[in-house]
Amino acid sequence: MNIRVLIRLPATARPGEVVEVRLLLQHPMETGFRPGADGRTVPRNTVRRIEASFEGERVFAADLFPAIAANPYLAFALRATRSGTLAVSIEGDNGLAQRETAVLTVT
């Protein structure tokens, strides 16, 4: 089951410029602590790990816990060296395993 992922980064960057990568994921981040309508605890359903690689080299990783707000937002910096593809992998509960890409153009 795929979730909606928005990856925002500038369309172009100069070599050496530090850009900001912004991720927005559509996911309830069910904590596993919350009682449901029937009184029983709703089982945990969260995004657990996000990894970002640029042209195959890992540039960022994050371990997420239930305290991350629903519809997770995550931003990190990336030094632009050359044009290429940023690959973002997302893993989580209930077999969530997804890969999204975005292109960075360095002029």
Added chain:
Amino acid sequence: MTRARLAMAGLAGALALAAGAAGAAGFDTRRSGYEDMSPSTQALQRDDTQNPAMLWVSDGEQRFAADCLRCHSVASLRGVAARHPAWDAASAKPVTLAARINLCRTRHVKAPALAAESDGLLALEAYLALQSRGQPLAPDGTLALRPFRAQGERLFQQRFGQLEFSCAQCHDDNAGRRLAGAPIPQAHPTGYPIYRLEWQGMGSLQRRLRNCMSGVRAEPFAYGSDEFTAIELYLKQRAAGMVMESPAVRP
């Protein structure tokens, strides 16, 4: 006597029109709920790369391309959200934007209606509402809407629930004051559908109205009810001329 009375009536009528018409420069004391929010929450709304509602907008864009582009260009739908609820001649009653989307689906696309508050319906609503962002709320002027709008105004003034509060008591008489630590907004629906932090998700004006009714310990009206359509109609008129900011974020 008759002339003077006619003149007075004319003057009163003109004043009433001016008061009713939104945006009379210098006299418009209406504020969006945006202004009652903390700077951080305002920043969430302002930045499309951070606003969680944009996830639904992205979904809505895809659904629109799949089902609606065959008849409607995106540009042709600018202002539509700003005008709804609007008159539907076929059913001889007002319809909200969500109801209009479903009517289009069943009548023209020959696709099943989307459930109230479903992600799909909210996505389409959010995408359409975004096309009216920055435009003034411009209620449908169809005369046949008047009795429905009047019903909406009566409901706005009516006391509900165990707490026996009317909408007007909080949002007309006490707007700007605090309720349980949170500022009471004037309740102008300039940003719907919204991402409400409390819901951790997207919702329509009707969902928010249901929260209000629960808040005064009243049995909320059903989604899609005539009562809610009437209230929406009145609220939009009350906010006529205010700028649309959909899809908004609210606490």
Added chain:
Amino acid sequence: MSASTATPAVQPRRRALLLAGACSVLLRPALAAPTAEAQAAVARFTGGQPVRDGRVVLGIDAVVENGNTVPLTVTVDSPMTAADHVQRIAVFTELNPQPDVLVCHLGPANGRAQIATRMRMAQSQTVTALAQLNDGSFWRHRVEVVVALAACLEGG
């Protein structure tokens, strides 16, 4: 009330003063000591190494409108070169059901040691941001955050 029914070791007037002192602490919460679970979570991250205050800035509102979505940034003063960079940034709470919030893995490729996210806070409490540098040192910034609640919630 006779003295024999009160705590024998403490004079009534002193008890009143102590109680008043305790109440004033509760009304104006200072940076309370972390709970055992929160301390254990931090210790897991630091491996028991000493932590110093500084170099890390946790950007978060002192008062937040809704605990469901609290925006925050963590910035560490670092050149992010191969010789001198931040390896990990972590965020912890003290009174959430679980103290861990986020652990980020960084390196020179980032160019800047800065992350942003949104977290949940079950109640008013202290939030801690920690950074581990490549030289093995740990730095932190702790911020007290007060959480308000919206009115007219779903379900009453």
